[in-house]
Amino acid sequence: MAEITAPEDRRRLVTLLSPAYLWLTLAVFLPLSAMLFFSFLTDLPQDAPDWGFTLENYLSFGESEVYATLLWKSLKLGVTVTFFCILIGYPCALVLARTIKGRARETLFLLVILPFWSNSLVRIFSWAIVLRGNGVLERGLEAVLPWDIRLNLMFTTHAVVIGLVHSYLPYVILTSYLALQAIDDDIVDAARSMGASTLTILRRLLLPLSLPGLLAGAVLVFVPVVGSFMEPRILGGRHGTYYGTVIEDQFVAVYNWPLGAALSFVLLAVVLLILGLSTPILRRART
Amino acid sequence: MSSVEVRNITKSFGRARALDDVSITFEDGGFFALLGPSGSGKTTLLRTIAGFSFPDTGTIRIGARNVEAVPVEKRDIGMMFQSYALFPNMSVADNVGFGLRVRRVGAAEERRRVAEALDLVQLGDKGGRMPHQLSGGQRQRVALARAIVTQPKVLLLDEPLSALDKTLRVDMQIELKRIQREVGITTIFVTHDQEEALTLSDRIGILRDGRIVQAGTPREVYDHPNSAFAATFLGEANWLPDAALEGLQLPGDRTRHRFAVRPEALTLTDGRPATGNALSARLEQRVFAGAMATCLVRVDGEPWKLVARDRDLPEMAPGSEVWVSWTPEDTLAVPREAAT
Numbered sequence: 001m002a003e004i005t006a007p008e009d010r011r012r013l014v015t016l017l018s019p020a021y022l023w024l025t026l027a028v029f030l031p032l033s034a035m036l037f038f039s040f041l042t043d044l045p046q047d048a049p050d051w052g053f054t055l056e057n058y059l060s061f062g063e064s065e066v067y068a069t070l071l072w073k074s075l076k077l078g079v080t081v082t083f084f085c086i087l088i089g090y091p092c093a094l095v096l097a098r099t100i101k102g103r104a105r106e107t108l109f110l111l112v113i114l115p116f117w118s119n120s121l122v123r124i125f126s127w128a129i130v131l132r133g134n135g136v137l138e139r140g141l142e143a144v145l146p147w148d149i150r151l152n153l154m155f156t157t158h159a160v161v162i163g164l165v166h167s168y169l170p171y172v173i174l175t176s177y178l179a180l181q182a183i184d185d186d187i188v189d190a191a192r193s194m195g196a197s198t199l200t201i202l203r204r205l206l207l208p209l210s211l212p213g214l215l216a217g218a219v220l221v222f223v224p225v226v227g228s229f230m231e232p233r234i235l236g237g238r239h240g241t242y243y244g245t246v247i248e249d250q251f252v253a254v255y256n257w258p259l260g261a262a263l264s265f266v267l268l269a270v271v272l273l274i275l276g277l278s279t280p281i282l283r284r285a286r287t
Numbered sequence: 288m289s290s291v292e293v294r295n296i297t298k299s300f301g302r303a304r305a306l307d308d309v310s311i312t313f314e315d316g317g318f319f320a321l322l323g324p325s326g327s328g329k330t331t332l333l334r335t336i337a338g339f340s341f342p343d344t345g346t347i348r349i350g351a352r353n354v355e356a357v358p359v360e361k362r363d364i365g366m367m368f369q370s371y372a373l374f375p376n377m378s379v380a381d382n383v384g385f386g387l388r389v390r391r392v393g394a395a396e397e398r399r400r401v402a403e404a405l406d407l408v409q410l411g412d413k414g415g416r417m418p419h420q421l422s423g424g425q426r427q428r429v430a431l432a433r434a435i436v437t438q439p440k441v442l443l444l445d446e447p448l449s450a451l452d453k454t455l456r457v458d459m460q461i462e463l464k465r466i467q468r469e470v471g472i473t474t475i476f477v478t479h480d481q482e483e484a485l486t487l488s489d490r491i492g493i494l495r496d497g498r499i500v501q502a503g504t505p506r507e508v509y510d511h512p513n514s515a516f517a518a519t520f521l522g523e524a525n526w527l528p529d530a531a532l533e534g535l536q537l538p539g540d541r542t543r544h545r546f547a548v549r550p551e552a553l554t555l556t557d558g559r560p561a562t563g564n565a566l567s568a569r570l571e572q573r574v575f576a577g578a579m580a581t582c583l584v585r586v587d588g589e590p591w592k593l594v595a596r597d598r599d600l601p602e603m604a605p606g607s608e609v610w611v612s613w614t615p616e617d618t619l620a621v622p623r624e625a626a627t
Contacts, residue, residue: 184370184372186368186369186370186372187372187373187374187375189339189359189366189368189372190366190368190372190373190374190433191374191385192339192358192359192360193337193359193360193364193365193366193434193443194360194365194385194386194389194433194437195360195361195363195386195389195390195437196360196385196386196389197360197389200389204374204377204385205374205376208376209375209376
């Protein structure tokens with residue numbers, strides 16, 4: 001980017017960027033700072049007149065093993081869901097961007113983003129209908145296979161993963177698709193003319209060149225999944241206690257906003273730490 | 288190195304016929320230009336020889352091997368693209384070494400041949416650079432080095448120089464010719480630039496509507512075009528109006544041929560010359576261009592163009608009556624067509 005020195009350029013820049021920054025301030029920075037403020041309180045000011053400042057909320061994360069265990073469980077869930085989203089989503093994006101052309105591509109693309117059109121609660125309950133014992137999936141399989149089917153999927157970690165993968169898959173497909181379709185056809189043709197097999201082209205050209213898109217998709221999946229609470233609660237049942245559900249409990253059930261806020265910021269810090277640590281490794285992997 | 292033989296190939300896209308019974312032989316070690324307007328099928332022909340698309344009918348032979356059913360990655364060809372198509376995630380050396388690594392030649396051998404190829408294109412010191420750090424001309428050279436480093440049987444160039452500016456293009460033309468001679472590789476390149484075709488190639492094929500109109504050495508095609516299209520596509524032609532044919536010495540039958548004269552074969556005088564073919568004309572404009580000058584004249588209402596050394600032209604004001612003349616042997620005769 002060119003350096004900006006002229007004052008009129010700087011003024012124009014400020015004018016043009018101010019709506020975006022204003023929006024970020026209102027929608028992100030202010031709520032976040034309010035939460036940060038809450039996380040250091042003993043009680044909410046509107047509820048208790050004797051509220052004060054404390055570090056107690058953050059200390060309680062270390063006092064009980066439960067929070068750390070659940071955070072670890074949520075991080076593992078994030079990794080699992082991200083892994084399956086990439087495993088399914090990247091090949092989909094590859095086929096969509098490199099082999100299918102014209103009208104068929106548009107139609108398939110529409111189908112990919114279809115999950116975005118429906119309310120997430122509706123989507124999750126639909127999965128519950130499919131996965132539950134004697135549900136759509138088991139009956140369907142029983143109709144085809146001659147023996148008794150007991151999948152026992154409902155209220156397991158598998159059910160949570162299935163629901164989450166379905167919800168977040170479009171992010172990976174979309175970001176990977178955009179990165180893949182931006183690759184010039186001539187580059188692939190050039191590699192073929194040099195004798196490269198499809199696998200070599202994928203490994204040495206398509207994958208490295210689309211890696212930024214794939215990673216963006218992975219981050220878009222990983223971050224919300226670590227904090228997710230709806231899918232675990234509805235599809236996970238007894239196994240559905242995660243870090244995200246505990247935070248939700250603090251806000252809606254226990255009504256301990258300061259603790260909920262503190263737990264949220266611990267999560268934010270951990271996620272930022274993970275992303276920060278993985279950036280240099282991934283940058284090295286690209287070249 | 289091998290010759291390439293294309294026999295009766297046809298290729299249709301939907302209802303449009305891109306190649307219509309094309310037969311042409313590219314001899315071993317030659318430098319061929321496929322010349323034609325856009326949509327003439329020249330790129331389709333090149334991509335069919337490369338193996339990116341397969342002909343509906345007909346055969347293609349590279350060396351002794353029939354390849355019409357062999358996909359591009361197994362044809363052992365080198366190809367250079369208009370966009371260069373360098374791999375942006377790899378250094379120059381890795382770009383050039385890509386084909387060698389695919390062939391598993393070994394690290395030492397790869398290094399040696401990459402260095403050799405980069406030296407050949409005079410980029411021996413740029414192996415560690417990334418493509419985006421290079422100028423357009425340098426990228427071009429990397430693309431060329433990459434296309435020949437595997438010593439393919441044939442080198443295919445798709446409008447290789449069209450992305451460069453004029454001066455760089457002339458330099459690269461000379462460079463390309465030198466490298467092609469040095470390596471001795473059979474080279475086929477596609478262009479719509481007639482000057483490029485004339486400078487670089489030792490044989491030319493002119494395409495139109497999916498057919499080869501004429502093939503031969505640049506001189507043959509230039510001096511003896513077999514159609515009005517070939518005459519105007521390669522070089523310029525002044526067509527003799529039918530009304531002016533009387534009294535001229537012509538190399539053909541006027542009912543079956545049309546006649547033309549190249550701009551540089553014409554002489555401009557103020558009086559009627561004693562010998563040769565001559566027509567009276569009116570001088571419209573004289574464009575001075577240093578050593579050469581271009582004169583625009585009108586012969587029987589037809590606009591003609593004449594190119595001569597500026598010092599050989601008489602001083603005449605625009606609008607004056609002049610004579611254009613030429614030796615009868617310089618008259619081009621092409622068969623009359625229904626539509627030209």
